[in-house]
Amino acid sequence: MGGNKSKPAGKDKGTVTGPGGEIKTAPKEEKKKPQQKARLAVTIDENQGMKAIQSMKAITVQSVAKAAGVKISVANSLIRTLEAKGVVKKVGGYSGHRVYAKVK
Template sequence: MGGNKNKPAGKDKGTVTGPGGEIKTAAKDEKKGKPQQKAKLAVVLEEAQGIKAIQGMKAITVQSVAKATGVKISIANSFVRTLESKGVVKKVGGYSGHKVYEKVKQAS
């Protein structure tokens, strides 16, 4: 029950019957070119743009900075770490890699 059915020659994909009933396999079109290289994009988040984005935020997270500035999370993460090392923001909580920061109040 339900075994493989024999298909007539010439009905298979990739085979062509030539004159005299001989079976020829169709040649596949293969593009022989240089492999495409991935473009390396350098996206930089400028400090003024980033500071402006976090200005009104109560809780600053990497995800919220990425969404507000329109960059990838890895870029936003490095930006927030830079701000933390400069003392602009400080870590106040978070867990499992999801850190929460707040802006440090400047004494004027």
């Protein structure tokens, strides 16, 4: 029932056929190290964040990110900072989708 077929000598991985038909081992390729990703430090100041949430009734991370034009992670850190300072408070939400309101 069809077993493993043997490959020709020149077709094996790691071998190279020379000009006279002789078989030589191929030089080993060096593994390249993956380049590290550049860390981008995008921040948003509180004044710009307050302008973004000024007219919102329900403040969510997604709505702040869209209004301010930043990533979700940046908007999330802004809201957590504002919550720690007492500017906004959590009023609802579940499973990571929290809803905040401004403290008057």
